[in-house]
Amino acid sequence: MDYDKLFEAAKIKKVTMKNRLVMAPMTTISGELDGSFSDEEIKYLSQRAEDGIGTIITPACFVHKYGQAFERQVGCHDDAMLDSLSRCAEAINKHGAVSLLQIHHGGNAAKEIYTNRKPLAPSACKNRTGTSELPQAMTVEDIWMAIESFAKAASRAKQAGFTGIELHGANTYLLQQFFSPFTNKRNDQWGGDVTLPGRNRLENRSRFSREILKAVRAEVGDDYPITYRISPEEAEPFGYSTKDTIDLLKILVPYGVDIIHVSSWDYHANLRNDISQGTNPTYMIKNAFPYMPVIGVGGIETPKQAMEVLEQGIEFVALGKILMLEKDWVKKVMAGDIDLIKRKINSESEREELAIPNRMKEYSKRFFIIE
Numbered sequence: 001m002d003y004d005k006l007f008e009a010a011k012i013k014k015v016t017m018k019n020r021l022v023m024a025p026m027t028t029i030s031g032e033l034d035g036s037f038s039d040e041e042i043k044y045l046s047q048r049a050e051d052g053i054g055t056i057i058t059p060a061c062f063v064h065k066y067g068q069a070f071e072r073q074v075g076c077h078d079d080a081m082l083d084s085l086s087r088c089a090e091a092i093n094k095h096g097a098v099s100l101l102q103i104h105h106g107g108n109a110a111k112e113i114y115t116n117r118k119p120l121a122p123s124a125c126k127n128r129t130g131t132s133e134l135p136q137a138m139t140v141e142d143i144w145m146a147i148e149s150f151a152k153a154a155s156r157a158k159q160a161g162f163t164g165i166e167l168h169g170a171n172t173y174l175l176q177q178f179f180s181p182f183t184n185k186r187n188d189q190w191g192g193d194v195t196l197p198g199r200n201r202l203e204n205r206s207r208f209s210r211e212i213l214k215a216v217r218a219e220v221g222d223d224y225p226i227t228y229r230i231s232p233e234e235a236e237p238f239g240y241s242t243k244d245t246i247d248l249l250k251i252l253v254p255y256g257v258d259i260i261h262v263s264s265w266d267y268h269a270n271l272r273n274d275i276s277q278g279t280n281p282t283y284m285i286k287n288a289f290p291y292m293p294v295i296g297v298g299g300i301e302t303p304k305q306a307m308e309v310l311e312q313g314i315e316f317v318a319l320g321k322i323l324m325l326e327k328d329w330v331k332k333v334m335a336g337d338i339d340l341i342k343r344k345i346n347s348e349s350e351r352e353e354l355a356i357p358n359r360m361k362e363y364s365k366r367f368f369i370i371e
């Protein structure tokens with residue numbers, strides 16, 4: 001099979017991505033205690049850039065100290081992080097890869113043990129599955145503080161030399177919490193009735209993300225690439241649907257989104273309630289935005305699978321877990337050594353070769369075969 005299409009360059013604004021391959025953002029829980037990137041995390045990311053992946057998206061980086069959701073999560077919440085951010089950007093950029101800092105606020109997923117306070121969320125209700133701590137409903141002041149934190153974080157990303165940013169609007173975190181009927185029960189201009197007809201339905205629920213985009217754009221200017229990561233639908237009945245997501249994106253895209261990144265564990269999964277043809281959420285979103293570059297992700301391990309994504313008209317394909325297990329994915333595909341792509345870690349020395357940070361090793365056992 002011919003994999004040339006994977007290695008075609010693409011341009012977003014003034015930035016050239018040397019190929020269609022993206023490293024998916026994956027938290028390594030390996031930051032320093034103050035939120036700086038650790039040397040081992042930087043080495044891990046840099047090694048993937050060195051392999052030849054065109055775009056590297058960093059692990060989720062918290063924009064405000066109240067937004068930290070994971071142990072040893074990296075932060076971009078303070079100017080004191082600038083040195084750490086610059087070292088990370090430089091380690092990626094030097095290999096000719098595009099570096100995107102994923103900026104994030106956990107909302108109800110933030111943990112008091114890291115933030116020393118009750119989590120802040122749109123409403124005082126737990127997450128969809130009832131497993132989060134009970135958050136405190138954000139005041140309008142809290143909301144504007146969070147918006148400003150995103151803008152400042154984006155500004156730090158640019159100052160530090162990242163090529164662009166990714167807004168983490170997916171995976172149940174704060175941006176999604178404002179959109180979701182499960183977590184946003186507000187009646188003010190930041191919430192509102194989900195049963196309203198037409199655009200009014202989403203006008204208020206999109207406001208938080210819209211204001212973030214406006215504030216971020218004002219900081220970084222028109223030319224700086226912004227990716228928006230979104231989860232296309234919620235699994236439960238009464239959750240938002242992919243159709244709702246498309247309506248939301250129609251509102252958000254004009255505020256300066258350059259790439260839509262459709263978050264998924266399984267790229268090939270169809271809608272939760274419709275398995276007929278043409279109901280793949282990423283494909284539906286692409287069809288609704290033919291002029292917008294889209295990133296597809298989820299369970300893509302082989303170049304053949306990656307090609308299938310591109311052949312559906314999706315511009316970029318992100319690889320997550322497989323890049324932890326294989327640091328030479330690009331080199332092997334280019335050399336035609338597809339059968340040599342590794343899918344498990346056999347020994348401690350292999351883990352060291354893969355530069356997998358120590359803490360990530362334990363944590364990732366949930367997701368990987370590590371023998």
Ligand SMILES: Cc1cc2nc3c(=O)[nH]c(=O)nc-3n(C[C@H](O)[C@H](O)[C@H](O)COP(=O)(O)O)c2cc1C
Pocket residue numbers: 024025026027028058059060102168170171229263264265266297298299300318319320321322364367
């Ligand atoms: C250990 C781990 C950490 C992750 N961390 C993040 C993250 O920081 N930000 C994010 O948007 N997604 C995160 N994800 C989701 C991945 O970006 C990706 O969507 C998912 O792993 C599916 O792609 P894959 O099958 O290629 O791994 C994480 C996934 C895993 C397994």
